[in-house]
Amino acid sequence: MDTIADTILAPFQYEFMARALLVSALVGVMCPILGAYVVTRGLGFMGDALAHSVLPGMVIAFLVGVSPFFGVIPTAIGAALLIGYLTKRTGLSEDTTIGILFAGMFALGLTMLTAARGLPVNLEDILLGQVLGVSSADVAITLGLTVGVAALMIALHKELVFANFDPMGAAVVGLPTQLLDYALLALLAIVTVIALQAVGIVLVISMLITPAAAAQVLVRSFTWAMAAGSLIGAASAVIGLYLSFHYNLASGPAMALVATGFFILAAGWRRLAGWRRLARTAA
Amino acid sequence: MSALTDTDQILATSSPPPLAAEGITVDLGGVRVLDRVSFEAGPGCLMGVVGPNGAGKSTLFNVIVGLLPASEGRILIHGRRIEDSRGIVAYVPQHEKVNWRLRMKAWDVVMLGRTRRIGWLRRPRRADREAVESALRQADMWERRSSLVGELSGGQRQRVFVARALAQGADILLLDEAFSGVDIASQEALVSVLHDLRDQGRTIMLSSHDVSHVAHYCDECLCLNSHICACGAPQDVLTPEVMREMYGPYGAAPVHGSGFDGHHR
Numbered sequence: 001m002d003t004i005a006d007t008i009l010a011p012f013q014y015e016f017m018a019r020a021l022l023v024s025a026l027v028g029v030m031c032p033i034l035g036a037y038v039v040t041r042g043l044g045f046m047g048d049a050l051a052h053s054v055l056p057g058m059v060i061a062f063l064v065g066v067s068p069f070f071g072v073i074p075t076a077i078g079a080a081l082l083i084g085y086l087t088k089r090t091g092l093s094e095d096t097t098i099g100i101l102f103a104g105m106f107a108l109g110l111t112m113l114t115a116a117r118g119l120p121v122n123l124e125d126i127l128l129g130q131v132l133g134v135s136s137a138d139v140a141i142t143l144g145l146t147v148g149v150a151a152l153m154i155a156l157h158k159e160l161v162f163a164n165f166d167p168m169g170a171a172v173v174g175l176p177t178q179l180l181d182y183a184l185l186a187l188l189a190i191v192t193v194i195a196l197q198a199v200g201i202v203l204v205i206s207m208l209i210t211p212a213a214a215a216q217v218l219v220r221s222f223t224w225a226m227a228a229g230s231l232i233g234a235a236s237a238v239i240g241l242y243l244s245f246h247y248n249l250a251s252g253p254a255m256a257l258v259a260t261g262f263f264i265l266a267a268g269w270r271r272l273a274g275w276r277r278l279a280r281t282a283a
Numbered sequence: 284m285s286a287l288t289d290t291d292q293i294l295a296t297s298s299p300p301p302l303a304a305e306g307i308t309v310d311l312g313g314v315r316v317l318d319r320v321s322f323e324a325g326p327g328c329l330m331g332v333v334g335p336n337g338a339g340k341s342t343l344f345n346v347i348v349g350l351l352p353a354s355e356g357r358i359l360i361h362g363r364r365i366e367d368s369r370g371i372v373a374y375v376p377q378h379e380k381v382n383w384r385l386r387m388k389a390w391d392v393v394m395l396g397r398t399r400r401i402g403w404l405r406r407p408r409r410a411d412r413e414a415v416e417s418a419l420r421q422a423d424m425w426e427r428r429s430s431l432v433g434e435l436s437g438g439q440r441q442r443v444f445v446a447r448a449l450a451q452g453a454d455i456l457l458l459d460e461a462f463s464g465v466d467i468a469s470q471e472a473l474v475s476v477l478h479d480l481r482d483q484g485r486t487i488m489l490s491s492h493d494v495s496h497v498a499h500y501c502d503e504c505l506c507l508n509s510h511i512c513a514c515g516a517p518q519d520v521l522t523p524e525v526m527r528e529m530y531g532p533y534g535a536a537p538v539h540g541s542g543f544d545g546h547h548r
Contacts (some may be wrong), residue, residue: 039384040382040384040386041382041384041385041386042384046461053506088545129521154392155403155404158394158398158399158401159403161387161391161395162395162398163381164385165377165381165385165387165392165395166380166381166395167380167382168350168374168380169374169376169395169444169447170395170398171350172348172349172372172373172374172394173373173398173399174370174399175368175398175399176368190428216386218472220386220389220431221386221387221388221391221431222385223391224384225386255289
């Protein structure tokens with residue numbers, strides 16, 4: 001790799017790399033948009049659980065021989081709505097409900113996977129993501145879902161912000177806060193599923209939370225932090241993929257590491273700004 | 284404006300009062316939290332609700348704004364049911380009910396009051412921005428419009444939420460634990476905004492566990508301990524007998540500024 005241009009263009013000689021870059025960028029943009037709510041509402045465990053609980057759906061899709069999306073999306077939405085419902089109804093705390101469902105579904109998926117020998121899948125790819133293996137159909141589905149989720153998030157923005165900032169106030173003016181809550185969970189489920197391709201079940205949480213959190217550290221208001229998070233997320237995913245290409249690293253962990261690096265930089269920058277302000281007031 | 288003893292009083296009034304509670308009873312998990320609570324609040328009235336922790340103040344507010352159904356009785360807003368009166372009633376939430384991690388500028392919080400008027404899938408128009416500006420000015424928060432509400436003092440935050448109620452076009456405002464987390468200096472600023480709104484003819488209800496707030500600032504005082512112990516002008520109703528009925532035999536009123544801020548239903 002002689003020049004920067006070579007470094008950047010090299011992956012494009014392979015079609016699978018071009019597909020992987022597109023999917024990674026979409027994942028990087030979408031995750032922090034939902035992640036902004038995940039971070040401010042404390043839904044991190046929920047996001048992690050959603051990712052793990054889709055495993056049975058994924059195995060079924062492999063068994064039937066269709067794109068994993070067809071198994072994973074209904075499972076994720078079902079799990080999200082079930083968690084929301086159980087938390088409201090059973091009086092158990094949210095993390096308990098999530099924990100039960102998360103562990104139960106993941107265990108079921110692992111059992112199905114070991115029972116159904118001879119599936120053309122690698123557990124490591126499922127757990128850590130294998131974005132290099134995405135097909136053109138996966139790209140098309142990812143693109144469609146991304147556009148749909150983004151459109152809904154923009155369309156419902158002011159209502160979602162109201163309901164998540166002040167749920168009682170929102171209910172008083174007559175907003176359907178429960179419906180908005182379920183809608184947010186369903187959209188979160190879809191984005192989680194999209195992100196699975198890039199970072200796998202175990203590391204989805206890093207794309208959901210880390211870029212959004214870095215943006216929160218840097219940017220004052222919620223809406224702008226959402227936009228900044230998307231930039232950081234896209235940068236993490238794309239830079240991570242380049243690192244994995246040039247240094248032959250696993251792509252999911254590389255993306256997660258770059259996102260973590262961005263967070264450390266953001267936190268460090270914030271610290272530095274704080275010190276500088278202190279020094280200025282002291283002087 | 285005093286506790287209703289018979290329904291003839293309602294029938295006698297030509298235009299129904301902004302806010303009327305008729306025999307509100309609420310049972311939660313086998314406990315009677317509110318017991319046949321009836322009162323009226325007229326226009327241009329600042330009514331304070333006092334009572335010990337667990338007296339049902341927050342429950343009463345939740346029933347009035349339609350968040351909690353009453354087991355018996357009904358709320359009438361200008362003579363109509365709450366479902367038909369959305370937007371007329373605004374709610375200033377207790378501090379801990381708001382998700383402060385979601386950081387918003389004062390301007391944006393006030394704009395939330397326009398959400399219903401703007402409508403689904405639409406963006407704010409000029410009229411909405413003008414309403415937000417006017418509300419912020421009335422609440423004396425215009426200068427701080429770009430501040431994050433989470434970084435404002437307790438009293439300033441309350442004024443931002445009052446401005447949101449104004450932007451919403453509400454003529455009935457409810458402030459649950461209005462002075463919790465509000466220091467004495469900014470209490471005065473908040474009260475002066477509330478008095479202005481009352482003088483414009485709005486109906487304001489606030490709750491406080493601290494009787495002295497209500498005694499100092501309110502026109503009417505509703506003494507609650509699941510049932511109404513008394514209702515009327517503060518100097519008339521805050522008698523030793525009523526205080527005992529609310530707070531028990533050892534229950535002198537909590538000392539002003541005692542800082543105790545316990546949990547409420």
